[in-house]
Amino acid sequence: MDARVTEIQFVPKGDARGQLIALEALSEQVPFEVKRMYYIFDTTPGTVRGNHAHKNLKQVLICVSGACTIVSEMPDGKVVEHRLDWPNRGLLIEGLVWRQMKDFSKDAVLIVLASEHYDEDDYIRDYVRYKGFCREFNCVTKV
Ligand code: TYD
Secondary structure, rough: OOOOEEEEEEEOEEEEEEEOOOOOHHHHHOOOOOOOEEEOOOOOOOOOOOEEOOOOEEEEEEEEEEEEEEEEEEEOOOEEEEEOOOEEEEEEEOOEEEEEEEOOOOOOOEEEEEEEEEEOOOOOOHHHHHHHHHHOOOOOOOO
């Protein structure tokens, strides 16, 4: 349940035709088996998504078009922001991180690779409960 947010740089296999990025499960970039993928697009201006943490889920977030900002609050209360604005950058989120997605550009397409199937029981959607979880399980911020 320790928490970590890591920026990942993908190396494009570019040539005269353009760019291509290939990601493999169980690799340095995606260090888990990918069981699910979803994407967020056509986001209404001003929308803030997320506002939850996960108990077990690991995710890699990639904004393959446009831009958005990921705000991560760690168990020790530290808040970090990452602007994802290029397809060769990803964000690996592991453990009890309270996250928000905001400031989506009109053309933003945010792809999320996830280590588990969708499971509502894995969500902590209440902030006070999240802080209680962090205390109860003595979560460590690994940044
Ligand atoms: P929600 O948790 O509100 O998304 P976000 O965290 O980005 O704000 O999810 C919106 C809806 O989509 C909600 O009814 C649950 C559903 N959903 C799935 O069915 N499968 C999924 O993999 C995800 C992420 C959401």
